[in-house]
Amino acid sequence: xxxxxxxxxxxxxxxxxxxxxHARIDYLVALQRRDGTWGGxxxxxxxxxxxxxxxxxxxxxxxxxxxxxxxxxxxxxxLLTAAADRxxxxxxxxxxxxxxxxxxxxxxxxLVPYLVDEINxxxxxxxxxxxxxxxxxxxxxxxxxxxxxxxxxxxxxAPSSVPPGGSPLPAGHLWEGSAGPAREAAAGSPDGWTIGAxxxxxxxxxxxxxxxxxxxxxxxxxxxxxxxxxGPVPGLGPxxxxxxVELAGTLVxxxxxxxxxxxxxxxxRRQVGGTTGDYGAVSTALYTxxxxxxxxxxxxxxxLRPFEAATRFQRPPGDPVWSPVANAHMLEAFGxxxxxxxxxxxxxxxxxxxxxxxxxxxxxxxxxxxxxxxxSPYYATSHAAAALSRFGRRGASSAVxxxxxxxxxxxxxxxxxxxxxxxxxxxAYALQTLLAAPHRVPQDLLARGAAALERLVATxxxxxxxxxGTDLYAPAAVIDATILAVTCRLRxxxxxxxxxxxxxxxxxxxxxxxxxxxxxxxxxxx
Numbered sequence: 001x002x003x004x005x006x007x008x009x010x011x012x013x014x015x016x017x018x019x020x021x022h023a024r025i026d027y028l029v030a031l032q033r034r035d036g037t038w039g040g041x042x043x044x045x046x047x048x049x050x051x052x053x054x055x056x057x058x059x060x061x062x063x064x065x066x067x068x069x070x071x072x073x074x075x076x077x078x079l080l081t082a083a084a085d086r087x088x089x090x091x092x093x094x095x096x097x098x099x100x101x102x103x104x105x106x107x108x109x110x111l112v113p114y115l116v117d118e119i120n121x122x123x124x125x126x127x128x129x130x131x132x133x134x135x136x137x138x139x140x141x142x143x144x145x146x147x148x149x150x151x152x153x154x155x156x157x158a159p160s161s162v163p164p165g166g167s168p169l170p171a172g173h174l175w176e177g178s179a180g181p182a183r184e185a186a187a188g189s190p191d192g193w194t195i196g197a198x199x200x201x202x203x204x205x206x207x208x209x210x211x212x213x214x215x216x217x218x219x220x221x222x223x224x225x226x227x228x229x230x231g232p233v234p235g236l237g238p239x240x241x242x243x244x245v246e247l248a249g250t251l252v253x254x255x256x257x258x259x260x261x262x263x264x265x266x267x268x269r270r271q272v273g274g275t276t277g278d279y280g281a282v283s284t285a286l287y288t289x290x291x292x293x294x295x296x297x298x299x300x301x302x303x304l305r306p307f308e309a310a311t312r313f314q315r316p317p318g319d320p321v322w323s324p325v326a327n328a329h330m331l332e333a334f335g336x337x338x339x340x341x342x343x344x345x346x347x348x349x350x351x352x353x354x355x356x357x358x359x360x361x362x363x364x365x366x367x368x369x370x371x372x373x374x375x376s377p378y379y380a381t382s383h384a385a386a387a388l389s390r391f392g393r394r395g396a397s398s399a400v401x402x403x404x405x406x407x408x409x410x411x412x413x414x415x416x417x418x419x420x421x422x423x424x425x426x427x428a429y430a431l432q433t434l435l436a437a438p439h440r441v442p443q444d445l446l447a448r449g450a451a452a453l454e455r456l457v458a459t460x461x462x463x464x465x466x467x468x469g470t471d472l473y474a475p476a477a478v479i480d481a482t483i484l485a486v487t488c489r490l491r492x493x494x495x496x497x498x499x500x501x502x503x504x505x506x507x508x509x510x511x512x513x514x515x516x517x518x519x520x521x522x523x524x525x526x
Contacts, residue, residue, distance in 0.1 A: 001243075002465050002474040004235035005031060005038045005048035006111075009055040010176060010200035011222070011233060013118075014207040019223045023231025025059070028052045029083055036090030040465065040472040041420050043103045044375065046094045048471045050115035053087030057119060060084045061126035091119070104372065105468050107174040114176065174470075176204035199225060199233045200470070235469045242281045243475045245271060249284045249329070250478060252291045253386075254485030265294060272303055279307040280326040280373070286333035290340065299344070300333045300351075324362050324369045324380045328387035331355045335391030356393040359384050363399050367406030375466045376419045378429035381407065382436075389436040404440050407433045411445070415452030424456035425463050425479045428486045435489050447494045450487075457483060 005028065012024045031038055032052070039048030060080040095116070102108040195201040199222060206214045206222075225233050248260050248268060271285035272295075286303060289295045334352050338345040363369055363384070371380035385403040388396040407417070407430045416422025417430035431449050434441045463479045465472035 001234040002463075002476070003027075003229060003232045004469065004471055004473060006051040006471045007199045007235045008232040009048070009051040011203050011226070013055040013058055014176070014200075015203035015222065017211075018203070018219070018226050020226040020231025024226075024233075025056075025080075027232040028056060029079065032083055032086065036086030036088075037094070038087075040375070043094065043097065044105065044472055045090075046103050047105055047108055047111050047115070049087060049090055049094060050112065050119065053084060053091055054115055054119045054122060056080050056087060057084040057122050061122060088119070091116075104375070105472065106470050110174050111470065174198070174201065176200050198235070198470075200235075235471065235473055242284075243478055245281045245284045245288070246475075247478050247481050249288045250481040250485050252288050254481075254488045256484075256488070257292050260288075260292065265289075265292070269294070279304075280323060280329070282307070283326050283329035283333055287329050287336060290333055290336035293340070295337060295340075300330070300337050300348070304330060304333075304351075322362070323371055323373065324359060325371045325373060325383045327355050327359055328383045331359070331387045331391050335387075352391060353393045356388065356391075356396050359388060359392070360395045360399045363402065367402035367404075369403075373468055375468065375472060376426050376429070378407075378417055378419075378426040378433070379466070382429035382432040385433045385436040400437050401440060403433055404437050408441070408445060411449065412452075414455075415448035416456060417449070419466075421464075422452065422456065423464055423466075424453060424483055425466065425474075427453045427456060428479075428483045431486045431490065432482075435486070435493070438493060443494065446490070450490050450494050453483065453486070 008024050009028055011018055012021065012028065028038070037045040037049045038052045039045040060077055060083075095112075102112065195205040195218075202218050202222060206218055209215075222233075244264060245268060248264055251257065251259055268285040268289050271281050272289060282303065286295070286300050290300075331352060334348045334355070338348045338352070359369075367381075368377040369380035369384045370377045371383075374380065381403050385400050389400045392399070411417060411430070412422050414422060416427045418426040427449060431446070431453065434446060434449070438446075463474040463476055465474040467473050467475060
């Protein structure tokens with residue numbers, strides 16, 4: 001899991017007693033761009049910029065409590081003030097553009113009002129009064145937020161933003177930005193070692209307690225997390241378990257099912273056993289177990305019944321949240337189960353037809369799909385096209401053809417694909433879409449894409465964050481497994497040097513070994 005500017009800044013502001021405080025401040029100052037922003041491009045910068053600005057502004061205004069030695073205090077305060085100045089100017093620009101729509105990251109409609117309010121309060125109590133002249137005028141809340149939005153946040157209602165995979169947020173996940181009933185529900189109940197599986201929420205919960213009365217388990221967990229990453233922290237969120245399930249599903253699609261270890265197979269069985277409300281993880285686990293021949297007596301129709309609506313699957317029925325990728329995985333689960341048990345084909349046929357119609361209806365005129373889990377349409381398009389090409393009913397072939405034409409038309413001059421720039425992850429998704437209908441794709445186009453993928457993997461610069469959390473993040477293990485899967489499939493169509501395949505295999509093995517505490521060590525051990 002990649003590091004999070006939002007979560008790191010919340011620890012700077014709320015938990016300076018956690019190990020690595022100075023390293024977190026250095027991390028924030030170093031990552032600020034010339035335009036004063038942090039985080040992703042466009043409005044994806046809003047939440048991390050507000051969070052980092054508020055944390056640095058608090059340090060700049062508290063000169064006599066600056067976390068450096070006295071002889072360097074004035075120099076450090078000037079540096080923090082300059083960074084806060086740039087952050088405030090950038091925040092105003094972003095907020096002027098963000099009246100609607102909000103960023104698609106998790107809980108933006110709660111976190112933006114919370115962070116703006118914290119910035120305004122910090123500016124108003126900035127002492128001594130002469131110091132106020134060194135920072136721009138306060139961000140006026142009345143000029144930024146509309147009353148209904150501010151009222152919803154104050155009442156502690158659930159965020160309207162969609163969490164990764166469409167799964168329900170853990171209780172208290174956005175505790176720091178909530179109020180009223182939503183905050184009180186999780187006020188005294190850390191989930192194992194955190195509040196809502198979030199470092200920011202845990203730090204906010206601990207900050208409200210006296211120094212001698214803090215929960216030692218939660219404090220120790222934050223310390224260990226900070227030490228593991230050198231001070232800055234990732235946004236754990238609700239995505240960890242789902243990341244492992246998707247990792248297994250990706251490897252199975254690549255024909256590497258034998259590499260999935262028993263411990264992870266047991267986790268897949270627990271997902272299917274009804275211990276989670278995450279419909280994205282349940283659908284992926286169903287498909288993976290069906291491909292592995294370990295679904296047993298479980299029938300997808302029974303497991304997925306709680307998520308079924310009239311024409312598609314969602315969480316729970318009646319909820320406006322939808323995910324093309326989760327529905328594509330459900331289509332695969334029904335299709336694989338019906339192929340393994342022909343007697344069930346008639347039973348699953350209505351669901352297969354309904355999901356096919358819904359996916360085709362959600363396809364945009366350009367030919368692409370978009371998913372609430374990811375910033376790039378190449379992610380959703382690759383999953384939807386692959387499921388429809390294999391198991392779709394009437395209308396599926398034309399939908400796949402439109403997706404292929406969209407991918408063909410958006411290839412960059414260097415052979416790669418990407419929304420903001422060419423990336424290995426998005427290039428792998430684009431190639432997966434093209435391989436859903438290889439007879440419609442010229443070999444030279446596939447060859448150019450494969451060469452671009454090899455170049456991007458060989459650079460070794462890491463994966464830019466494109467997945468939706470409280471800010472954008474990158475699940476490196478899943479991305480490396482996706483690259484491995486597509487290079488395995490490309491070998492049957494174009495000549496490869498094998499460099500991308502060997503690099504992605506070694507990277508996937510290394511990433512998975514980092515997840516040993518979640519039971520996935522040795523996932524690609526063969």
